[in-house]
Amino acid sequence: MSYKVKDICNFMEEWAPEKLAADWDNVGLQTGDPVQEVNAVLTCLSVTPEALEEAKDMGANMIVAHHPLIFRPIKTLREDYPHARLCAEILRNRIACFVAHTNLDITEGGVNDILATKLGLTKIKPLFRDDSQRQFKLITFVPKDHVDRLRDALALAGAGVIGDYSHCSFQSEGMGSFQPLEAAKPFSGEKGQLNLEPEIRLEMIVPAATSAKILQALMNHHPYEEPAYDLIALENPNRRIGLGRQGILEEPMSLAVFGKKVRDALCLPHLVYYGQGEKKVRKVALLGGSGGKMVGKLPENTDVYVSGDVGYHDAETAQLRDIACIDAGHWGTEQPVVMEMKERLQEAFPQITVSAFLETAPGIRL
Ligand SMILES: [Zn+2]
Structure with a gap:
């Protein structure tokens, strides 16, 4: 069984649909040919010259970053x-980069x-609702008689x-x-006469992102010339999707103990925390990567915020709100996804080798 670049792309798209990406972002297949056969895949956090060398060494012609x-x-x-040279080298080696x-x-x-x-949170839910x-x-x-056909068409959309x-x-x-x-x-009835029609009231949930397509399907598949419909905004967000996560620890613990737990769970040599070490923490908010700028938007009842790239003034802002901060680093909070990508891809594509490029934590502790 052979796989093409587009098969890997489609798998990733199912997991992390492109439409979820921020509008300033640039995601998807960035180099390579969708119909090229894949020999092996390397997953990594960033496409660095070292990651590229590793891909070449293992004969991988696709990188998922x-x-x-x-x-x-x-x-x-x-x-x-340097960056142009890296891109040129990737093209020369015919490596598809997703x-x-x-x-x-x-x-x-x-x-x-x-x-x-990894941090042992329970009752995990999104930290910030994504309005899209x-x-x-x-x-x-x-x-x-038309309800089954219409329901299926709406579901397909x-x-x-x-x-x-x-x-x-x-x-x-x-x-x-x-x-x-x-x-x-009219579908039935006579002009100028009141017509009574047995109908089914059909209700379905509609994501805002695809509402136009779904309404088009309604117009195409509803038998009436002028279908009556209500489209009502809901307050209940998609419960599993959004930026960051919040959750609670099974048992409350001191900030210092939780800090050590975070450090060990993420296999880090060190991290920085802001707040009193003895402060009891239970309600945790987190945002992998660069989350310092979000401290002002954290929910009121947050005990501790775990993120990366937390600046001095970000931590000050949090402390004014009595929220402790743990800066586990941009790399530290995102690195675990590299292994998850490897494992999911390896399971989905067992006939090809999938490896993870696991760097050691950047920076040296003096
Ligand atoms: Zn990042």
Whole structure:
């Protein structure tokens, strides 16, 4: 069994859909040919010259990375510039480079879920709601004989997904009424006369991101010339998707003890914490990668925030709000996803070798 670059891309897309990525981000296949056969895959956090050497050594012609290889537009491929030289070397070696970045942060089972699990959190849920993940309730009224066809068409367009279930809907019977006007071409009834029609009230949940496509499916598959429908904004967000995670520790513990737990869970030589070591912590918020700027938006009841790239003034802001901070580093909080990518890809594509490029923690402790 052979696999193509696009097969790996499709697998990653299922896990971390591109539409979840921030609009400033650059994700997906960044180099290579979608129909090229894959020999072996290397997963890594960033595509560095060292990661590229490792890929070449193991004969991998595909790299799956978290950080974009190409983020800002490239204006030149002059090889006396280090990043351009790296890109040129990747092209010369015909290596396909796929990136899942903010989409992998936000998605279920991504960077932040992995981090929350490693830190032993329970009752894990998104820290910040992603408004692009808002949902609507679609309610429409359809003659009984047409309800199955319409429900299937709406489901195919993305309506009615709740967790691991598709085609979720509710149906109730009732009586609709309409009086066709002069220019109407009614499904049933006579012009100028009130028509009563037995109908099913069909309700389904609709993600905001695909609502236009779902409404188009409604128009295409509803038998009426003018389908009646309600599209109502819901307050219940998608429960598994969003930026960062929050959760609670089974047992409260001191900040100092929790700090050590974080350090050991992430296999770090050291980390920095801000706050009183004896402060009891239980409610934890976290954001893998660069999360210092989000401290002002943390929920009120947070005891401790775990992230990376927490600046001096970020920590000050948190402490004013009585929230302790643990800066486990950008690398430290994101590195666990590299092994998760390797394991998921290896399981899905058992016939090819998938390796993880696991660097040691950057920086030297003096
Ligand atoms: Zn990062």
